Amino acid sequence: MRLIHAWTPVVHPGVLAPQINMAEEQRLHAQVLNHAARPIAEYPQVHVDTEVIIGRAAAALVDASSHAGLLVVPRHPPAETLGLRLGSVVHAALHHAHCPVAVVPVL
Numbered sequence: 001m002r003l004i005h006a007w008t009p010v011v012h013p014g015v016l017a018p019q020i021n022m023a024e025e026q027r028l029h030a031q032v033l034n035h036a037a038r039p040i041a042e043y044p045q046v047h048v049d050t051e052v053i054i055g056r057a058a059a060a061l062v063d064a065s066s067h068a069g070l071l072v073v074p075r076h077p078p079a080e081t082l083g084l085r086l087g088s089v090v091h092a093a094l095h096h097a098h099c100p101v102a103v104v105p106v107l
Helices: 022-042 057-065 088-096
Strands: 002-007 049-054 071-075 101-105
Touching: 002 022, 002 057, 022 049, 057 071, 057 088, 071 088, 088 101
Parallel strands: 002 049, 071 101
Antiparallel strands: none
């Protein structure tokens, strides 16, 4: 199993986006990914590879799908609006993935 966490750093910091420490930012994103992988660690027969990617999440997932049998993407709870709202990353995965896609709600 391979878990991917992709993020896009602020390229041009300004008043609303202060300068970021890339090493610290990467460490924080690695923590997010490791936290997500923790429940899977309860199953010792399942090997998990984790990867933090700097770049657009949609592109990273579509690229990873070319080497996968199933792409699982989270669907975060929708805002207080009617209908099922899928984000741009889920939308891109559904339309461009090279393998089947499972959209799983995050509680």
